Amino acid sequence: MRFINMYLIGYFVLIIGIGLALWQSGALNSVAPMWIGIGCIIALGIGIMMAVSSGKPTGTSKV
Numbered sequence: 001m002r003f004i005n006m007y008l009i010g011y012f013v014l015i016i017g018i019g020l021a022l023w024q025s026g027a028l029n030s031v032a033p034m035w036i037g038i039g040c041i042i043a044l045g046i047g048i049m050m051a052v053s054s055g056k057p058t059g060t061s062k063v
Contacts, residue, residue, distance in 0.1 A: 008051040015043050 019040075022028050028036060 004051050004054065007054055008047060011047040011051065015040075015047065 019028075
């Protein structure tokens, strides 16, 4: 598995852990479900951008 895939999987595990901690502490009870969904989409986008930017560029070489 490439490094970029492992980075993205680790990021999602981190986000899920943070979400579960907020849910267990009751902090998400006062937040509307729409805002929780928007936050998840933003976190997903940031994770993908960070994973792509951390990967090594693969260029073609001219012979």
